[in-house]
Amino acid sequence: MTEKTEVSPETNGHSGEYLLETRNLKMHFPIKAGVLQRTVGHVKAVDGVDLSVRRGETLGLVGESGCGKSTFARLVLRLLEPTEGEVIFDGEDILGYDRKRMLDVRRNMQIVFQDPYASLNPRMTVGNIVSEPLKTHDVGGSSSGERKRRVQELLEVVGLNPEHYNRYPHEFSGGQRQRIGVARAIALNPRLIICDEPVSALDVSIQAQVINLLQDLQKEFDLTYVFIAHDLSVVKHISDRVAVMYLGKIVEIADRAALYGEPRHPYTASLLSAIPVPDPQKERERQRVVLSGDVPSPANPPSGCHFHTRCPRAQDYCTEHEPGLDPQEKEGHRAACFFPVLEGQHIEEPATSTPYRAG
Amino acid sequence: MAMLEVNNLKTHFRTQDGVVKAVDGVSFSLEAGETMGIVGESGSGKSVTALSIMQLNPKPPAQYPEGEIIFEDQNLLETSDKRMQEIRGNDIAMIFQDPMTSLNPVFTVGNQIREAIRIHQNLSKSEAQEKTVEVLRDVGIANPERRAKEYPHQFSGGMRQRAMIAMGLSCNPKVLIADEPTTALDVTIQAQILELMVELQEKYGTAIVMITHDLGVVSQLADKVMVMYAGRAVEQATTDEVFYDPLMPYSWSLLRSLPRLDTAGEVRLLPIEGTPPSLIFLPEGCNFSPRCPFVKDECHEIDPSLEEKKPAHKAACILSVEEIEENKSRVDEELGVQT
Numbered sequence A: 001m002t003e004k005t006e007v008s009p010e011t012n013g014h015s016g017e018y019l020l021e022t023r024n025l026k027m028h029f030p031i032k033a034g035v036l037q038r039t040v041g042h043v044k045a046v047d048g049v050d051l052s053v054r055r056g057e058t059l060g061l062v063g064e065s066g067c068g069k070s071t072f073a074r075l076v077l078r079l080l081e082p083t084e085g086e087v088i089f090d091g092e093d094i095l096g097y098d099r100k101r102m103l104d105v106r107r108n109m110q111i112v113f114q115d116p117y118a119s120l121n122p123r124m125t126v127g128n129i130v131s132e133p134l135k136t137h138d139v140g141g142s143s144s145g146e147r148k149r150r151v152q153e154l155l156e157v158v159g160l161n162p163e164h165y166n167r168y169p170h171e172f173s174g175g176q177r178q179r180i181g182v183a184r185a186i187a188l189n190p191r192l193i194i195c196d197e198p199v200s201a202l203d204v205s206i207q208a209q210v211i212n213l214l215q216d217l218q219k220e221f222d223l224t225y226v227f228i229a230h231d232l233s234v235v236k237h238i239s240d241r242v243a244v245m246y247l248g249k250i251v252e253i254a255d256r257a258a259l260y261g262e263p264r265h266p267y268t269a270s271l272l273s274a275i276p277v278p279d280p281q282k283e284r285e286r287q288r289v290v291l292s293g294d295v296p297s298p299a300n301p302p303s304g305c306h307f308h309t310r311c312p313r314a315q316d317y318c319t320e321h322e323p324g325l326d327p328q329e330k331e332g333h334r335a336a337c338f339f340p341v342l343e344g345q346h347i348e349e350p351a352t353s354t355p356y357r358a359g
Numbered sequence B: 001m002a003m004l005e006v007n008n009l010k011t012h013f014r015t016q017d018g019v020v021k022a023v024d025g026v027s028f029s030l031e032a033g034e035t036m037g038i039v040g041e042s043g044s045g046k047s048v049t050a051l052s053i054m055q056l057n058p059k060p061p062a063q064y065p066e067g068e069i070i071f072e073d074q075n076l077l078e079t080s081d082k083r084m085q086e087i088r089g090n091d092i093a094m095i096f097q098d099p100m101t102s103l104n105p106v107f108t109v110g111n112q113i114r115e116a117i118r119i120h121q122n123l124s125k126s127e128a129q130e131k132t133v134e135v136l137r138d139v140g141i142a143n144p145e146r147r148a149k150e151y152p153h154q155f156s157g158g159m160r161q162r163a164m165i166a167m168g169l170s171c172n173p174k175v176l177i178a179d180e181p182t183t184a185l186d187v188t189i190q191a192q193i194l195e196l197m198v199e200l201q202e203k204y205g206t207a208i209v210m211i212t213h214d215l216g217v218v219s220q221l222a223d224k225v226m227v228m229y230a231g232r233a234v235e236q237a238t239t240d241e242v243f244y245d246p247l248m249p250y251s252w253s254l255l256r257s258l259p260r261l262d263t264a265g266e267v268r269l270l271p272i273e274g275t276p277p278s279l280i281f282l283p284e285g286c287n288f289s290p291r292c293p294f295v296k297d298e299c300h301e302i303d304p305s306l307e308e309k310k311p312a313h314k315a316a317c318i319l320s321v322e323e324i325e326e327n328k329s330r331v332d333e334e335l336g337v338q339t
């Protein structure tokens, strides 16, 4: 279900509110086996994702390892071609774009990767790393002197010493390398930056430096972020709205306060309950819901609601039917669950015996 | 009498660039059934401390110029390799961050646990096999008979970590050292593993050293905490004391640099500027002085030692308790933190 399905013919789907939208986006990787390498199945890494990102907002995307977050990011940037679906950037479906038009889109859509060690070419100087996008897109001045000045300006913006232009990535710490990645991402004045676990590899003290930097840059340059992370505290800190992913699907989306304060989906509620908070008193008083079992394989997801094998509220009905991402009481709050956790309820007790419908 | 006592432990590594003082004068003691958390940035000496207790630091380059580790009246730093091997299997066990590096990929999981049991306990092969299945069941692995016949790569990350715990706990150790046991795992699996550790501790009275950079995990499990910075213990107290009234600016800064799940307010994070120092060229004076938000001139000259600031609460800082409290309130006010 899309949040906005009406497409007016005049605007060709151009919506003022959203900078990025995906519709029914799917990536099914073939599983090959045997000497003939026949396709024996599919990993449904992303399985019908509808997300809309408002201009200027930060949309957090959380979920456990392997649930499809990075694959989603690669699809949006067209680093991967989807099996199905649409990626709409600034009102236009970019999937049909040729190389030339895509180059234009890429200027406006950048990514910061998780691993500050692997994502920078160790044989390139920092200056060359940051100026690479400027060269590719032929901007930032034509002479190398002009470009160098632009790069030094960028280094300064992200809090690095512009004098370190000629140094190599290994001469920097993890946090500094992540700043280099950020400088490269903002070099072309993009409108959207997808941050794929940008602080996960960093120590907490350094994490805070990078988080503050991303927040400052957003204000200064009017950026829109998709912020991918498995750490719900970091996502809570930085996001306006948050989407929760499980086995290739969005299971809940809401603004920050609603998602953290009144999670409807049992998975979101259990995730929040699982995270230990840095407060011993609160920890002693806490009643935790510990989910049993592992995340199932996306090559072989459970029938019906994908979460039913681990869900403390699961009913027989859930094993046969798949819930849609349905609206909840609060505007913009959606959850894919037949028996959502309602105000004041415990995660373990299903409140209604018939599938719930809001409104 | 304490189960484990570490006195002034120094573990140094002789390298090409100079002597790395990875652990430089650390002391603590641990009672049966007690859990101590060790926290600190990467490279602060947490793992080396653990490996020193296990006597698993490579020697050379590791040296122990000073200190003692007392376990059951023996100084582990002076114990023979043969005796140490017995202690490692029977009395002190360790769980590592990455179970893949400590499980052998070419043997089945069951085989490895069984051999660990057989080396350390005088059991026949079939008795050891039975015990293997039992410990796998203990750590919540379904179908333990079948699973025991599988190889590590057939296990998920969480299951491998549980298998490691099974192996570590197969002989009911008196001390369990867990080095970032859940860092590589998802939160829902982390919750399972932590619950399991607590259950086993209650059952067997195990003393646990929990090494982690996750302050949430520490508040959930630890009775007391040791904060490490650049190879030294810079604060030691009960978990409540360290979290509610940190008396070392580094511990306090760590808490202020964390995004919180449990507070509503939008508070700007307070990063700790700069990076941890090189352990070969430590700064003059206090090791934390280049990054300390409360630094004053004397800090660049005086190297503070760990001292009791309040009863049973030690911290390494030249500031008095009053000065520290004043500084904390001042910065909190600037940040807009409600306390």
Ligand SMILES: Nc1ncnc2c1ncn2[C@@H]1O[C@H](COP(=O)(O)OP(=O)(O)OP(=O)(O)O)[C@@H](O)[C@H]1O
Pocket: A029, A030, A043, A044, A045, A063, A064, A065, A066, A067, A068, A069, A070, A071, A072, A230, A298
């Ligand atoms: N090229 C590929 N071929 C086959 N399967 C793939 C491929 N890339 C990813 N997958 C699978 O797709 C699923 C989703 O992977 P993805 O990297 O998107 O997860 P993620 O949510 O980013 O996880 P993490 O938190 O660990 O980064 C996983 O099961 C993964 O193994």
Ligand SMILES: Nc1ncnc2c1ncn2[C@@H]1O[C@H](COP(=O)(O)OP(=O)(O)O)[C@@H](O)[C@H]1O
Pocket: B013, B015, B020, B022, B040, B041, B042, B043, B044, B045, B046, B047, B048, B049, B058, B061, B279
């Ligand atoms: N075998 C070794 N040789 C030289 N230096 C080492 C060795 N093992 C660890 N170190 C150094 O000791 C310091 C502390 O490491 P460690 O205890 O692993 O940190 P952490 O607190 O992250 O667990 C680091 O500077 C590390 O590089």
Ligand code: SF4
Pocket: A265, A266, A267, A305, A306, A307, A308, A309, A311, A312, A313, A314, A315, A318, A323, A336, A337, A338, A339, A340
């Ligand atoms: S639909 Fe059923 S199984 Fe799925 S999350 Fe809701 S209660 Fe659980």
Ligand code: SF4
Pocket: B248, B249, B250, B286, B287, B288, B289, B290, B292, B293, B294, B295, B296, B299, B304, B316, B317, B318, B319
């Ligand atoms: S001694 Fe000085 S620099 Fe060191 S922690 Fe205390 S105030 Fe900070």
Ligand SMILES: [Mg+2]
Pocket: A069, A070, A071, A196, A197
């Ligand atoms: Mg990923």
Ligand SMILES: [Mg+2]
Pocket: B043, B046, B047, B179
């Ligand atoms: Mg370590």
